[in-house]
Each structure stands twice: as C-alpha cells, then as structure tokens.
Amino acid sequence: MDALLDLLTKDSRLSVEDLAARLNLTAAEVQAKVAAWEADGTILGYQAVIDPEKTHSSGVTALIEVRLTPERGGGFDRLAERVAKFDQVKTCWLMSGGFDLAVVVEAGSLQEVARFVAEKLSTLGGVLSTVTHFQLKIYKQNGFLSTPAPDGLRLPITP
Amino acid sequence: MKPPTDPSNSMSSDIQSKIADRIQAIPRSGIREFFELVLNAGDVISLGVGEPDFATPWHIREAAIYSLEKGQTSYTSNLGLLELRKSIAKYVAQKFSVAYDPAKEVIVTVGVSEALDLAFRALLNPGEEVIYHEPCYVSYSPTIYMAHGVPVVVETQAEDDFALRASAVEKCITPKTKVIMLNFPTNPTGAVMDPKELQGIADLAIKHDLIVITDEIYSELLYDDRTHPSIAALPGMKERTILMHGFSKAFAMTGFRLGYACAPPALTEAMMKIHQYSMLCASITAQVAAVEALEHGAAPMEEMRKAYWRRRNLVVSKLNGAGLKTFQPGGAFYAFPDIRSTGMTSREFATRLLEEEKVAVVPGTAFGKAGEGFVRACYATAEDQLAIALERVAAFAQRHRG
Structure with a gap:
C-alpha cells in the first residue's frame, strides 16, 4: 500500500504538514494525493473509532x-x-x-x-x-483493542 | 575513573578496596549516570531509551506462553535448541547470503552482549588489541578490557555521517591487533557503511590476518531501500568473521535477552566452552519465542520498520528545522543531532533540556569522546509523544541559540 494511504488508515487526523514530515513529502504532494483519492473513491471517508x-x-x-x-x-x-x-x-x-x-x-x-x-x-x-x-461485547474493532495495553512499561533510559 | 562511593556506608572504603583493581578502573556507563537524573526529573518524555516502544508482537509472546503451558521449562543444549539454530541458519542465509552449519557454526546466547563477551574472551590473549569505532554502544570498550584485551578507538567523523573509513582503521593496525569490531547500522548515530569501505576493511583483515566481529543487531532497520551487506558475505571473510545478531531490536524482544553468533566451527566451539561454564544455555522460553519470530515474524517486523521510518523522517526534519543539524540516518532508530549551535557541551545540553523542557536525550559523550557536540535522540517512541518532544526541543534550541 502507498505509505501515505497506510498512514491515513492508522491516523486520519494528522495535518497535511504532519503527514508530509513523516513521509518525506511536501505538503503540496500530500494534498494532491489525498484530493485525487477522495475524488476517485479510493478514500471513502474518515471516522472515529468509538467504544460504545x-x-x-x-x-x-x-x-x-x-x-x-x-x-x-x-x-x-x-x-x-x-x-x-x-x-x-x-x-x-x-x-x-x-x-x-x-x-x-x-x-x-x-x-x-x-x-x-x-x-x-x-x-x-x-x-x-x-x-x-x-x-x-466488543473486544477489538478496526484494529483497536477495547482495553489497550498499558504504556510506560519501559525504563525511561536504557543502554 | 573510580565509581562513586556510597558515603552512607562507613565500611564502604574497606569494601571498596576488596574490589578487583581492573574492575575498579572501569567507569560506570555514561548512560547509567544520566539515568538517575532522568528518574529524579519526574514526568519526562524520554528519547533516551535504546529499545523499541512496541511490545513483542503477540504471536511471539503467545508462542512463549504456549511453551510454558506445555511445560517446556528445561535446559537446552549448550549451543541452543537445534530447531532454533536451524531457523537462524536459514534466516542468516536469506538475509546476509552466508551459509552456516546449524550443528557447528551457530551458538545461541543471552543477547549479543553475551556473544561479544564470549568472542573476546575466546580470542584475546592479554595485551592483544581490538580496533572498534566510536561513537558506539557503551559496552564494547569495557567488554574488550574485561577480556584482558586493549581497546583501540577509531573515531568516525560527522562529515562522513559517522561511517567508518578503511583508511582510518588501517592507521590503527599494529602487530598486536587481532580483531576489528564493526556495528552498522550504529547505535548511537544510525550510520551505515558504504560497501566500498566495507570491502576496504575486509581487504585489511585478510592482509593482516585479523578476525572481524560484526554486530548486526540493527541490520533489519534500514530505510530508503538501502541494502546492508554483511562483511561476513564478502569473499574470503566468512572464515575470519564472527557474525552476531539478536532478536531485541527488529522483533522488539529486548527483555527476552536473546542473541546469537555465527562463526567457523573452531571459534564457535571456543565460545561454547565459555558459555557452557558461565551461562549453560539461554532461556528455553526465549528460544521458543525466537523460533516463532524467525519463522513467522516478517510481517509485524515490517510494520514496525515502517513506523520507525516515518518517525525518522519526522525527527530529522523537525530537528533540522529547529537549527540542530541532523544527518538522515540510514538505519537503527536513533538520530544524532549536532548541538554545537547552542554553544553547550553534550552533557550541558542534555541536562538543561531535561530540566527546562522535561525531554530526555543521551549526551553523545556517553558513547565515546567523538560524540561531543552531539546528543542521541531515540525515535522508538509513539508519534504523538515524539511530536510534543520535538516542539519542546525546538523551543529550547531557539532560546539557546549561541
């Protein structure tokens, strides 16, 4: 999958600038690609995943x-x-x-x-x-666990 | 050079004198020193870690749990489970194009750290020299020293993006040189090797009849379609190379403590002698998990690699944007920004960044003198946290422009 599409699938709320910085693209390139996908129906929509x-x-x-x-x-x-x-x-x-x-x-x-x-x-x-x-009951939807694994199990500094 | 003594213990000076001279002479790791500062600073975003932020992929953890359920809790052969050694040989052949015999040329160790210790102890007579490159992982020099060898540093240069030049290695070769130690991609710089220079180092090893140890721990984490030849695959090198690799970084298995070394039978046998008396074998649970990782871990690893790639792009562009010159590292998960524009030393920069902005990075000097003027920022951290940390670093750099 295209790296931009892949990233949008994971987090569609990133700004054009943030997307560009993560993918070594320019903001204009990101905008053009997203606009094209929205126009041709590759991207059908954007949604929040909510725990009911x-x-x-x-x-x-x-x-x-x-x-x-x-x-x-x-x-x-x-x-x-x-x-x-x-x-x-x-x-x-x-x-x-x-x-x-x-x-x-x-x-x-x-x-x-x-x-x-x-x-x-x-x-x-x-x-x-x-x-x-x-x-x-929902345990997982769209790749998101209802009870996410806890963060912060790593030591703040490691060798 | 002496570790600090604990003033609360009145016996400390007596006890201190009991510690072997050569161990007393080893300084504490620069990272450990900084660790205490970070712990006391409280709620910090840490770019100071040296391990993935991902938990081990579930299919690997599940394989470990299943082995425990079945009661696989025994010792394994000293060299490690044959099944794992076969998987390792297959993986190494595919990845590096070097064929090793799983029966005689592969030893499973407790991390690459143990493999390094075994190799140096197996190879070095007192006073023999090991050439290694700095900035580098903190354990190389002390491990060589504890094996009674003499660590000889080649400093890599910022203008080479911290890659190693064969000509610089050549200048350090003496009649006492026995080993050249390589680690690319490198912790802490993310540097990768130019294939021509790698061939140059192989030529030197052959010409001077040296052993090469190559620590390939970050070799999966390469970006921009880069390929990473191992020196073990170059003509005439397999018979004089110890290839070391592990599961910690690519498979996010740091806590499993599992690595391996591939080497000619005589060297493997020598390392096994030390391993069998000091360690016996690596944990069977970790070994079973490692088989699962090698056989079925490619897709989750690729997902993690892509995440690191995105973060690297973000980190490098934001650091450069903040006026901290940062080269695009070809591998690993570290950026190594040049902080000299702030007029601070590495240690000052890291300490004040921690105090003023609650962001932890590691001073470049923790990885050798050549790291002065740089800090290590690990981007194995969730992207939202990384974005906040980078904003803080930018504000800090703005404030302290020299």
Whole structure:
C-alpha cells in the first residue's frame, strides 16, 4: 500500500504538514494525493473509532447471515446492493461458506432489528433465509483493542 | 575513573578496596549516570531509551506462553535448541547470503552482549588489541578490557555521517591487533557503511590476518531501500568473521535477552566452552519465542520498520528545522543531532533540556569522546509523544541559540 494511504488508515487526523514530515513529502504532494483519492473513491471517508460502552449507548448491533438466490447475469450484486442501501446496514459483505451475505445492522433496540429483518430483509424477493446474531461485547474493532495495553512499561533510559 | 562511593556506608572504603583493581578502573556507563537524573526529573518524555516502544508482537509472546503451558521449562543444549539454530541458519542465509552449519557454526546466547563477551574472551590473549569505532554502544570498550584485551578507538567523523573509513582503521593496525569490531547500522548515530569501505576493511583483515566481529543487531532497520551487506558475505571473510545478531531490536524482544553468533566451527566451539561454564544455555522460553519470530515474524517486523521510518523522517526534519543539524540516518532508530549551535557541551545540553523542557536525550559523550557536540535522540517512541518532544526541543534550541 502507498505509505501515505497506510498512514491515513492508522491516523486520519494528522495535518497535511504532519503527514508530509513523516513521509518525506511536501505538503503540496500530500494534498494532491489525498484530493485525487477522495475524488476517485479510493478514500471513502474518515471516522472515529468509538467504544460504545464509554458512550453508554443503548443501541444494539447485530450480525445477520443472509442466504440469497443468485440471479442470472448479475449474481448477488443487485440484491446485495439493495440490502446495503438501508441506513441501518453499516457493513455488508458477500461471503464464502454456508451463507451469502454478512450484514451488520445497528439499531436503537432489539425490536427495531427484529422489525428490519421481518419487514425489510426477509421480504425481499430472492432472500431465502436469515439468521440474526446480537453483539454482546466488543473486544477489538478496526484494529483497536477495547482495553489497550498499558504504556510506560519501559525504563525511561536504557543502554 | 573510580565509581562513586556510597558515603552512607562507613565500611564502604574497606569494601571498596576488596574490589578487583581492573574492575575498579572501569567507569560506570555514561548512560547509567544520566539515568538517575532522568528518574529524579519526574514526568519526562524520554528519547533516551535504546529499545523499541512496541511490545513483542503477540504471536511471539503467545508462542512463549504456549511453551510454558506445555511445560517446556528445561535446559537446552549448550549451543541452543537445534530447531532454533536451524531457523537462524536459514534466516542468516536469506538475509546476509552466508551459509552456516546449524550443528557447528551457530551458538545461541543471552543477547549479543553475551556473544561479544564470549568472542573476546575466546580470542584475546592479554595485551592483544581490538580496533572498534566510536561513537558506539557503551559496552564494547569495557567488554574488550574485561577480556584482558586493549581497546583501540577509531573515531568516525560527522562529515562522513559517522561511517567508518578503511583508511582510518588501517592507521590503527599494529602487530598486536587481532580483531576489528564493526556495528552498522550504529547505535548511537544510525550510520551505515558504504560497501566500498566495507570491502576496504575486509581487504585489511585478510592482509593482516585479523578476525572481524560484526554486530548486526540493527541490520533489519534500514530505510530508503538501502541494502546492508554483511562483511561476513564478502569473499574470503566468512572464515575470519564472527557474525552476531539478536532478536531485541527488529522483533522488539529486548527483555527476552536473546542473541546469537555465527562463526567457523573452531571459534564457535571456543565460545561454547565459555558459555557452557558461565551461562549453560539461554532461556528455553526465549528460544521458543525466537523460533516463532524467525519463522513467522516478517510481517509485524515490517510494520514496525515502517513506523520507525516515518518517525525518522519526522525527527530529522523537525530537528533540522529547529537549527540542530541532523544527518538522515540510514538505519537503527536513533538520530544524532549536532548541538554545537547552542554553544553547550553534550552533557550541558542534555541536562538543561531535561530540566527546562522535561525531554530526555543521551549526551553523545556517553558513547565515546567523538560524540561531543552531539546528543542521541531515540525515535522508538509513539508519534504523538515524539511530536510534543520535538516542539519542546525546538523551543529550547531557539532560546539557546549561541
């Protein structure tokens, strides 16, 4: 991966100047590259990674396995893209294995997820079955541990 | 040169006189002296460390835990686990293009530090000379001295970016010279060797029938697509070279205390004799972890290397921006800024920076007289902390422009 893209993936809040200093680039080069990636959709967006336990959020997250009937010509794409368009759907992947789509849904309550599955997802033509799993606890997300390892285990000066 | 005595102990002068003369004559490490100042300064951002800020990659730690669960808690063979020696030979062959026989030419040690001690004790008769380059890691000279050898310094120069010149080595060769000791990339300067000069040193070693010891501990941490030939790989050198390497820096395994030496069978055997009576073997837990590191550690190591590369760029550009002339080090994780523009000595600079800005760097003189006018700033520190520390250094340099 490009070193700038790699660094943005780790920390997208660095200023253009800070990015440039770390990568031996000029600020103008960084700006031009980022602008190009934003324009061509390489960079889709920037987000903070938040621990919901700290925000006391009452929302629920579910992983839904969906089995689909593929269509002539388009395979799974048309249906998958339709599922992905729902606001509740945060992630939607086509999978190998025993089911086809892995759909991560966030909603305000169990009932909202249930209603989404019963009324929106299952009723789509081509959806054969769904299995809904509710998230209980997050240990790691997007590479971040919920309980990071403690800092400061090194001596301040070592040989 | 004598270590300070403890005035609270009334017996101290008597006890002091019991200590062997040659040990009394060794000064304490310049880093250790500075260590106490730093501890007393409280909440400090330290660029004074000489080890990675990363914890050992989890897959390596997990392998160590698993070996403990299985009850692998015994001694190993004196030379080290054969499985590890095979992994080492494979890794060294790939990395340095030198083939060693894991049965007879590889010894696993407690860090490169022990390997160095073994090598000097195995090689040196009293009074024989070892040529080494300063500024350098603090232990070379005392280790040579404790093995009854005579350390002979070649000072590397700022104008060469602290690389070693074969011509400077040649001037130090006498009939008593036995060993040339190399460490590139270098702690504390981050200097790397020009391949032509390396060949020049190999030519000298062959011409004068000398042994070369090469400490390759930072050889993975190279930047800007640089390659790092080991002198062991040059024609005619394998039979007169001890290649030393370890796991501390590249795999972030400092606390495991594990290194190794690769050398011709007779030398390996001689080192093994000392090792078996003094150390017996390295810790089996560390050895098992090391196998995991060599076999599966390439990707996490590359991630760490990339992080060091970004930090090096940041540190060098900010230090130069602050008016502290700093060359772009080709390897390791140290920057070695020239602080003479402040009109201070290295020690003053480091002490006052600590007092005024709560940033710890190590005076260049801790690594030899040639380090005067420079300080060592280690960039194995999280980038956000590094950025704050660099701002403070810049403010300090601004205030004290000579």
